[in-house]
Amino acid sequence: MGITARGIGLLVAAVLLLGVGFRFGYPELTLLGAAAGTAVAAALLAAARQPRLLVSRQAEPDRVARGEPAKMTLTVRNAGRLRAASMLAADRCGDRPVPVPVLRLRPGADTTVSYPVPTSRRGVVPVGPLRVTRRDPLGLVVLARSYGEVVPVWVYPRIHPLRAVPTGAGRSLDGRVDAVPHGSITFDSLREYVVGDELRRVHWRTSARVGELMVRENVDTSLPRIVVLLDNRAAAHPDRVGAVAESFESACEAAASVVTAAVREDLPVVLLFVAAEDAPAGPIGTGPGGGGAGSGGPGAAAGGGSETGPSGPLDRLAAVALTNEGTLAAAAARLRRDRLGDTLVVLTGPGATEDLGHVGALRGAYPSVVVGIFGAAEPTPPGTAGLVVVDAVDGAAFAAEWDGVRRW
Structure with missing residues (x-):
């Protein structure tokens, strides 16, 4: 609750009029001061009356790929007995307010507002709460309250279809790719x-x-397991445009594409980050859990289950951000120790080209190692650290280069 400039001026005038009226015996000034003080008190009582509003939200849909349309439908219902007069409301969608018409909402009536949710950037867009501001008729006092909960809208990285899926050292006997020797x-x-x-x-x-x-x-024992390591260190993605590292956004698109392709082929896949994430995510489908590869954070693994469910790998890709923590050497050390699979896909940016030796040292633990580098000014020399390196400017170019890889 706050008193406006008009209310402060009227309150000061009331004090002065009462003081002068009593001091010098002017009943007219005393009456004016009392009237001004009464007006401020009445304004406080009028603004303090809390309206009973029921707020509900529905996102359609609440999980979308970057650039796809999403809509939020907000319903505000007056559950009180009195008409809520002189009331302004605004919903919060990300970092912008959305006006909601609730002025003089009758008892039992409701109003519905639909507006688009911005999905131009990957991330979690918080929507809400509804901010209701009440003023007294004279504009002396203003009171703001929040209604409803915050509803997140998950904006996933774009998924590019991949035709080729690495099969590692072998594949199950009844699979579409049979590279399994006898006795497996x-x-x-x-x-x-x-x-x-x-x-x-x-x-x-x-x-x-x-x-x-x-x-x-x-x-x-021959069922291949794919490990996707996403480099979310700020040092690996030094180039930014408008506080957005496009190389990191492209790496997220590539990670989402590989995870989706693996799930489509019923292959176990584990999503890891170089720097540990604080938000926990449970396993989906089959496969071991994994979080920050460098520090053993909470994990998310995907297998045959839905990759778009709550706490799934795509949720983690929507929420992951750049950090100054973690090193690629520590991540490689854990991957060498745990041996989480037989195909390792490392996705990083131009700032990590000097650290590819740590990834190359993993070839003994992982039969297939593929590195995707995004946003590099110069292409990576062939045979760097003995790795299969895919240079790409964005996620679409990565998908095209990925399908052209002849040796995993």
């Missing part, structure tokens, strides 16, 4: 026989010992 189906455990199990999987020696049929459970 490995014994895992024993369990009780159930109707429908093949008799050739019965382990007769154990069955005779325990007195009931036991069957073997096997796992396919």
